[in-house]
Amino acid sequence: MVHHQHDESWYKSTWVHRAWFASGCTTVLISLAKSMLITISGAGASTTTPLTWLRLAFAVLLGYVLADLVSGVYHWAMDNYGSPETPVIGSIIYTFVDHHQHPMELNKCDTAALLYQAAGVATAVFLPVNICSNDPVLLAFVGVLSGFGIFNIKFHTWAHTPKRKLPPLVAALQDAGIIVPWSQHGAHHRPPLNTNYCSVSGICNRVLDKYKVFMAMEVVLFRVTGVRPRSWAEPDS
Ligand SMILES: [Zn+2]
Ligand SMILES: [Zn+2]
Incomplete structure (x- = not known):
């Protein structure tokens, strides 16, 4: 990709970015707070039992694993299909393709500018669930899925950040394997460039x-x- 589709201001947050990011974070907080309040007060459809806590733990785990899976499918699709000229999502595809040529570019991006699209999708999809559902298990699942989903690209840029520049909590989460570290994500940037999405x-x-x-x-x-995926054009694939 020779031409540069982003102008120099693309990585600066605007108030629109901040508003979407805030609404996404609020959506996550509503899910988690509502789940917790219903569980603790026993105000749900069924009273809280030890089984409820087991189901909650399972919902949290499922949301966490599914967020990882969705991030991979999304990344794979953007890396391999469409082009920067594709309507609506062309600039997103460009960002993914450009990331392979300039891996550190994304680190310049303000958090809200980086995450507002995912936050917007999370708001549109999950805020209605928050409003309609009183099931603490579903709400916990939705809260964890949307939370990790929104921050997915931030985890990605943290994987590209030298450890000494990371907040200590982030470095600890990477060391614990809770969020993806460079030791794993680096493999995505090495030939054949079609693994570790x-x-x-x-x-x-x-x-x-x-x-x-x-x-x-x-x-x-x-x-x-x-249609051939872009990764097939890699010499080592
Ligand atoms: Zn990629
Ligand atoms: Zn990367």
Whole structure:
């Protein structure tokens, strides 16, 4: 990609970015707070039992793992299909393609400018759930999924940040394997450039790469539509 589609101000937050980012964070907080309040007060459809806590723990785990999986599928799709000229999402595709040529560019981006799109989607999809549902298990699932989903790209840029520049809590979360560290994400930037797409915790990468899930999806898409993914053009793929 020779031409640069972003102008110099693309990484500066605007008030629109901040508003969407705030609404996304509020959506997450409502999910988690409502789940907790209903659980503690026993005001849900069924009274709180030890089984409720078990189901809550499972919902949290599921939301966390699913956020990682969604981040991988999204990253894979943006890396491989469409072009910067694609309507609506062209500039997002450009950002992903450009990230492989200039991995440190994204680190310049203000947090709200980086995360507002995911925050906007999370608000549109999950705020209605928050308003309608009184199920603490569903609310916990939604809260964790949207929280890790919104911050996915921030985790990605943190994986590209030298450790000494990271906030200590972030470095500790990376060391604990709770969010993806460079030691894992770095493999995405090395040939054949078609592995380790997941960038929340990276825990789905091992399974997806071992069973070549994305490659299988690429072959199916090629057979059905005739479209080749960008990664096939890599010399080492
Ligand atoms: Zn990529
Ligand atoms: Zn990266």
